[in-house]
Amino acid sequence: MTEAISIHDLTKRFGEQTALDGVSFDVPAGSVLGLLGPNGAGKTTLINCLTTLLRADSGSITVLGHDLEDDPQLVRANIAVTGQFAALDDQVSPHANLVFFGRLLGLTKAQARARAAELLAIFELEGAALAPVGYLSGGMRRRLDLAVSLVVPRQVLVLDEPTTGLDPRSRKLLWDMVRAEAGRGVAVLLTTQYLEEADQLADRIVVIDKGRVIAEGSSDELKREVGGTMCRLTLADSTETAAAMEALGHLSGVAAEGDRITVLMEEAADLTAVTRELDRAGLAIADIEVTKPTLDEVFFALTEPLEKEIS
Known part of the structure; x- marks a missing residue:
C-alpha cells in the first residue's frame, strides 16, 4: 500500500512539557488507523500538527508525498478534517451551511447544491434541511459537521473523536461512512474514546501515552501482545x-x-x-x-x- 500519511520522529513541547516525544507511524491509502491514548497523551497535539494548526519542534510529516514544512497549502488542500467541536453557522440551515462550504471549496453553485442534497440524504438530515442549525439536536449537529468535512472529497480524512455524543444509530451511520471512504482509497486517521469503535473500524491501531508510541498493530496483534x-x-x-x-x-x-x-x-x-x-x-x-x-x-x-x- 502507498503511505498517504507518514509521520516521523515528531516532537512538540510547550515550555517544559513534552506533548509529543518522537512519534512515528504511517497511514496507508485505503486504510483506517485508530489513534488511541488516555486524555493528555498527545493525540490532539498530533492532530493539530498534522492539520497545520501547530508547528512541530522537530520531525517530519508527509501527506500524499507533500512535506508539510515545504508545502503546507498542498497538505491542507488534501486533508478533510472533523474536529472535536462543530464549526457551523447556527443562524442558517444545514443545506445553506453545506452549500456555503461547497462554494468556499471551489464548487459551482449547482455543484454545491447537488452535493448538499446528497450529503443530507447520506446523513439522514433531509427532514431538518431547512431549519436553523441552532435548533438541531447535538447528534444532528455532529452529523452535519461530518457532512461538511466531506463536501469536497479528499484523499486523507482526519476524524478527531467524531462520534462523541452520538446515539447508536448515528454512530453506525458514521462507521458505514468511514468504511465507504476507506473503500474508495481514502486514508482515515481516527481518534476515539470508544475502543469498540477502533476495534470495529481500524486496520491498525497506534497507542500513545505521555507523548510516545507505546504499541502499534492490529487489534488482534495488540490483544495477543497483552495476553x-x-x-x-x-x-x-x-x-x-x-x-x-x-x-x-x-x-x-x-x-x-x-x-x-x-x-x-x-x-x-x-x-x-x-x-x-x-x-x-x-x-x-x-x-x-x-x-x-x-x-x-x-x-x-x-x-x-x-x-x-x-x-
Missing part, C-alpha cells in the same frame, strides 16, 4: 474478594473490579492454576468465564494514569 486469554470469575461469597486477591497475588495480570476478578493468562491451560489456588484457600467460585481480552483491557494494560499532561 492470550482472560479469566473472569465471581466468588460464591462476594465478601471474600480480598482473600481471593491475596491467594492469586503471585500470578501476573490479576485485578478486581467490585466482586469480579480478572486474571490475564498466557494460555487457557493456566486456568488450572487459578482454580487450584482458590481451592487451596477454601474459596468457592460461583461463575467463571474464559475469553480473549477486549480492546478495553488492552488499553488499560498498556497505559498508565496521567497527571498534568498536555493534550
Whole structure:
C-alpha cells in the first residue's frame, strides 16, 4: 500500500512539557488507523500538527508525498478534517451551511447544491434541511459537521473523536461512512474514546501515552501482545474478594473490579492454576468465564494514569 500519511520522529513541547516525544507511524491509502491514548497523551497535539494548526519542534510529516514544512497549502488542500467541536453557522440551515462550504471549496453553485442534497440524504438530515442549525439536536449537529468535512472529497480524512455524543444509530451511520471512504482509497486517521469503535473500524491501531508510541498493530496483534486469554470469575461469597486477591497475588495480570476478578493468562491451560489456588484457600467460585481480552483491557494494560499532561 502507498503511505498517504507518514509521520516521523515528531516532537512538540510547550515550555517544559513534552506533548509529543518522537512519534512515528504511517497511514496507508485505503486504510483506517485508530489513534488511541488516555486524555493528555498527545493525540490532539498530533492532530493539530498534522492539520497545520501547530508547528512541530522537530520531525517530519508527509501527506500524499507533500512535506508539510515545504508545502503546507498542498497538505491542507488534501486533508478533510472533523474536529472535536462543530464549526457551523447556527443562524442558517444545514443545506445553506453545506452549500456555503461547497462554494468556499471551489464548487459551482449547482455543484454545491447537488452535493448538499446528497450529503443530507447520506446523513439522514433531509427532514431538518431547512431549519436553523441552532435548533438541531447535538447528534444532528455532529452529523452535519461530518457532512461538511466531506463536501469536497479528499484523499486523507482526519476524524478527531467524531462520534462523541452520538446515539447508536448515528454512530453506525458514521462507521458505514468511514468504511465507504476507506473503500474508495481514502486514508482515515481516527481518534476515539470508544475502543469498540477502533476495534470495529481500524486496520491498525497506534497507542500513545505521555507523548510516545507505546504499541502499534492490529487489534488482534495488540490483544495477543497483552495476553492470550482472560479469566473472569465471581466468588460464591462476594465478601471474600480480598482473600481471593491475596491467594492469586503471585500470578501476573490479576485485578478486581467490585466482586469480579480478572486474571490475564498466557494460555487457557493456566486456568488450572487459578482454580487450584482458590481451592487451596477454601474459596468457592460461583461463575467463571474464559475469553480473549477486549480492546478495553488492552488499553488499560498498556497505559498508565496521567497527571498534568498536555493534550
